[in-house]
Amino acid sequence: MKLKKILAGLMAAVIAVGSFMVSTASAYWNQDTIDSICKKTNAPVWKNGETKTLTLVEPDIKNTGWYYSIPVSSNGTVEVNATTFDPAFVCIALVNADIYTDKTYENRYLSDSEGVTTNSTFGKAYDYGCVFGEKNGKKEVIQYEVRVCGGRDGDGTDADSYSGMVSFDVKKNNNYMLAVFSEGDSKLENRKVTLSVTYPSSSDKSSNDISELSINKITSKSYTGKAIKPSITIKDGNKKLVSGTDYTVTYKNNTKPGKATVTITGKGNYTGTKTVTFNIVPKKVRVSAKTSDTDAVLSWKKSTGAAGYEIYYSVGGGKLRKLTTVKGTKYSAAMTAAGTYKFKVRPYVRINGKKVYGQWSNTVSCK
Known part of the structure; x- marks a missing residue:
């Protein structure tokens, strides 16, 4: 009135x-x-x-x-x-x-x-x-x-x-x-x-603003050399929104290792935008090993975008622990204790100053 x-x-x-x-x-x-x-x-x-x-x-x-x-x-x-x-x-x-x-x-x-x-x-x-x-x-x-x-x-x-x-x-x-x-x-x-x-409250089932809706969290993805476009799930209460009808999605920086950005824009009955991010990590490496005197010589191929590699080891079936961090793709580890040594390697990239790791390599053994 x-x-x-x-x-x-x-x-x-x-x-x-x-x-x-x-x-x-x-x-x-x-x-x-x-x-x-x-x-x-x-x-x-x-x-x-x-x-x-x-x-x-x-x-x-x-x-x-x-x-x-x-x-x-x-x-x-x-x-x-x-x-x-x-x-x-x-x-x-x-x-x-x-x-x-x-x-x-x-x-x-x-x-x-x-x-x-x-x-x-x-x-x-x-x-x-x-x-x-x-x-x-x-x-x-x-x-x-x-x-x-x-x-x-x-x-x-x-x-x-x-x-x-x-x-x-x-x-x-x-x-x-x-x-x-x-x-x-x-x-x-x-x-x-x-x-x-x-009054409007969090128990309300419907909103036409995309930024207020529930969007699935995107887990880290491994580098593939191609643009990575993970699936997006958006719910308005119990209703699952339809891509292309209720919203559109654009991606940025989604090829190389680092932080990728997803922008979701409302469409049709929905308005507003929401931005989410996910990490692209270096692809896992395959490690080979050989024995030289009392050293285990480890090597692998470079993983694109990796800032470095962490090497872990165990002796005689013991607990796995960190050995060292290297920038290159080869390392000689001295084997001074009795028993079988086991090694595995994981690449990492730095995102916002923090290490974000790729998957573990295969495990190799030396005596």
Whole structure:
């Protein structure tokens, strides 16, 4: 529905344990209120789909309200449904604590040009507004608010109770707080509102953004001399996406040993991109060995892209252990102990400064 522009409501808040107190001192939420809420920790979580009945107490023209953490993990909307609504003036607000800074905030009426959305089905919702802040140099909404004339006629008398819904646009992985509190005169003490709240969560089965979907991990691949294009499996919940229909795949640096890159781009009903990597390791070598006096002379052919080779050995059936690391393709190992010596070799390549190994060679024996 069209966003309504009318005079701002009168509010200011101070955090209290388990609730916050709001006086009628200034329009919308003042700086101290935002500071208090955004610094508050360990707020109880409102579980997705859960229904709660809240008592809105207003002693001495001060309003007691409630706040809950809303753990949003994907883009979408938070919906607050009032299933039972006693006559009262009620404010429903959603605060994004992740946008909090120490800067002064800007109160603003919502409009279509703001690029933010709040919708309400309350017949007597009479005020929309938001508070803007900055995150990484970009102006974003800290707090949405809708004020509801919940069953109060224009002459101040109680009207019939009724229900309604308000929804707010939200972004994934942001720390949101839902606040519900009464505003009005002391005659509205102990009024109740029963609310259910739904929001995007990790349990949601579907997303059209490729970057948010499950993609299989690609194990290391051995050098073949040709471009390596491992298969990709992408799932949207239990649905397996189809290459060419739901996404396309491109590869980069996927021939020589090193780090290869796979870029997955959404197609059809899917959008966005995701990049994954995998390692290409040198091909394993085949080792030959011969005895020269008391030495075992090992040799093998060069493995393309290998930065070096590690040689391991054992004696008389003992534990395999590292002998040395070499750059070349030949090595003479002195056999000073009695028993049969066994040797094997593996190539390696350096990726981001770390050794990544190819497969072990065959095992050779010398006496």
